[in-house]
Amino acid sequence: MYRLLIVDDEAIIADGLCEVLGNIREVELDVYKAYSGQEALNLLNRTRIDIVLTDICMPEITGLQLLETIRSKWPECKVIFLTGHSEFEYVYTAIQNDGVSYILKTEGYNKIIETVINTAGKIEEDLKKSALVKQAQEQIVTTKSLLQTIYLRGMLNDELSLSEIRQQQFDELEIPLSVKKQVVMLAGRIDDIPKGTPYSVKSEWFLNIKYIAEKYLSSKTCFAYLNHDNSTLIWFIQPAADEDGQPGEGAWNDMLTFVKGVAELMQESFWNSTGKSISFVLDDTHVGWKELRDRYFTLKMLLNYKIGKGEGRLLSDTTLLEKDFQNSSVMGKGGLPNRYRTDDLAEILENGTKEDFLACLGKLTEKLLKAQSMHDIVAVEQYFAIALVILSYINKWNLTEKIAFKISIYQLMNLEYHESWKYAVEYLKQLGGILFEIQEGEEEKRAQDVIGIVQKHINDNLHMQDEVSLIRLAEIVYFNPSYLSRLFKQVTGTNLSDYISDCRIRKAKKLLESPDFRIHEISEAVGYLSATNFARFFKKVTSMTPQEYRDSKLIK
CATH class of the missing domain: 1.10.10.60 (Homeodomain-like)
Incomplete structure (x- = not known):
């Protein structure tokens, strides 16, 4: 779907174009209209627009002045000018810009429809270009980029002291950010990477999205990129400005609006290049460097906060979790035991399926089932390592009350209620299945709640x-x-x-x-x-x- 903005100070023309273009079927359009240049600017300040169809001669703000703002805020936006024969000098100035075309007002609706369809096709062609993929494949990871990754990862994990976060270190590693300024994080994750996907293929995907981000973000922001764990991608972003002091709230808000629009372009470009979807969470708070770890945990939880099928999301409000966690004091920041690779189990609980969970649990309990005694301390350790992962997940998502109606939760941490390891493992399987049933229901309920809010707002x-x-x-x-x-x-x-x-x-x-x-x-x-x-x-x-x-x- 492409967003089309129609701008004309004559309401009858704007209304007519809006109606005609809103009903074409050759391309899916989300059509908006504005009766003045200022009204158009207000909309452009709120969100990304893909195509602007505008009159040239308008009072106060002309089409050419509007073009300057569009080029500044949304460089990838295509502009189509509606013009009369007497306005050729204006047209000559306009068409010196890339991505600009014009139509004579006398050419009628059919010509306008044809031009809009062709312009949408041009946008799609640009998104499908494989140059970015080729560039990603040919790039070699340099030593400096590796050091950048180690440094940024250490900062995100709160492993660096405040004295180690210095501008000199940033400059040496060519991290184009200012230590004096706060920072906003954008977190992303490629959705549903199939099991067994070769590392080389995943590496191509990660490099692809890295270079797509560089293409779109670099015009208006300063940023650094981190592939944190071969799953979660992080961008540390600051407004592009020369001053060393903190940007004003207006600059931060403008940047957030820009990054949200760019993230959508990144999703479209990545889909067209690879056929894969990617979800993003944009932090709505700019923070100091030592606060990054806590913000990172919030963003990662939002990436796991599924609504419906949860593919290709772009969330920008970190308060979404407050309702779910208002009665919970556990946010899942503690470490998890990994002696028996229970970290895999934890990841499956967050992102996998019931079948994946049962398969992983089967591997983890294979030796446990061979234990001869319920007092075998190695078996006991293994059981509780698994149980703690499940308990952590239950507390993290505040599921205790929901589970209580389906199974006895007290049995999880009390081995004396299990007659044998066989019964203990069967209990873990039942509990895991219930967790997935509850979460699937929660995801559907969240989706229904969101749509209910939208439907009520529409009717009101x-x-x-x-x-x-x-x-x-x-x-x-x-x-x-x-x-x-x-x-x-x-x-x-x-x-x-x-x-x-x-x-x-x-x-x-x-x-x-x-x-x-x-x-x-x-x-x-x-x-x-x-x-x-x-x-x-x-x-x-x-x-x-x-x-x-x-x-x-x-x-x-």
């Missing part, structure tokens, strides 16, 4: 077009628009745009059945400022004009 605000736009709905639930659109379809089986149209039709029909409301009032009540556009929309869906529908009901 049908009269306000901006409030039911995909961008605004995504802001309400702290998702990126593309992920919300996919999640809505996944949960309801209906496209979000179709749901909004259905809500408008239902409300319009209800109001039309009453003689107390004029048609232009009904039009405004369902979000159409123009009664003509409302009538066209209503007839397209129902095959009747609003007046014909009203007459048919009043006659009965």
Whole structure:
């Protein structure tokens, strides 16, 4: 899906283009409109736009001035100018810029539709280019990059003293960040890497996303990259500025908006290059270098905080976990025993399946089942190593009360309640299965809750077009628009745009059945400022004009 912004100070033109382009089927568009350059800037400050279709001559802020801002904020955005013959000098200036085209106003809707479709195709071609993949394959990891990784990993794990975090060290390792400034972290993880994927293939994926990030982030930020554990990818990001002091809140907010938009481009580019999805969590708090470890744990938990199927997410609100953990004092920061590779079991509980869990548990308990006595201290140690992983997971996700209705939790840490190691292992299998059932239910419930919030907001605000736009709905639930659109379809089986149209039709029909409301009032009540556009929309869906529908009901 591509975001298209239409800008024209003549409302009738903007409304008409919005309606026509919103109904084309050759390419999926999320269409927005603005009646002035300033209104367009307000939207561009909130979110990434892929294509801007704008008039050149407008009062206060012209199309060319708007182009300058677009190039500054969203360099990859394509711009299409609508122009008259008398504006050729403006056009000549505009087309000196890459990614800019123009259409004469006299060429009509068909030419505009064709140009928008071609522009969307150009964006898709750019995302599919394999140059980034080739570059990633040809790059050799240098000694300096290895030292960078060791240093950043040590800082993230809180292994460095404050005296070791020095600008001189940053400069020597070519880390392009300032020790004096705070930092924001972006965490990412490639979704569903198949078991047995060769290390060389995974390395290509990691290098691919690294160079994609460099392409898109470098224009507006300073950042350093860390592949933390061959699973979690971390970017340490600061606003690109010359001053040594702390950037103002405005600079941080602008940077967060930019990084969120760029993260979506990274997801699209990575998908087009590799066919794999990647999820991101962007910290909403800038912190000092010694606070990174705690923030990292929060981001990693959010990466594991699944909603629906949880692929290709972009979360930007770290308070999402507060509801789940408001009664929990355990956040899972302690170490886990690894003598029997229980770290694998912990990872499976977070990211795997019930089948993976049972297979891993089978390996971990293979020798335990051969123990002759329930007092075999090696077997006891192994059992409790496994039990502690499970207990840590239960506490981490605050699941004690949910489990209590399904199985006796006190048996987990009390061996005397098990007649033999066979019964003890069977108990662990049952408990593990219950954990996965609970978490699957929780993921589905979270998805239902999110969609419920979105549906309520739509029904409460049908009269306000901006409030039911995909961008605004995504802001309400702290998702990126593309992920919300996919999640809505996944949960309801209906496209979000179709749901909004259905809500408008239902409300319009209800109001039309009453003689107390004029048609232009009904039009405004369902979000159409123009009664003509409302009538066209209503007839397209129902095959009747609003007046014909009203007459048919009043006659009965």
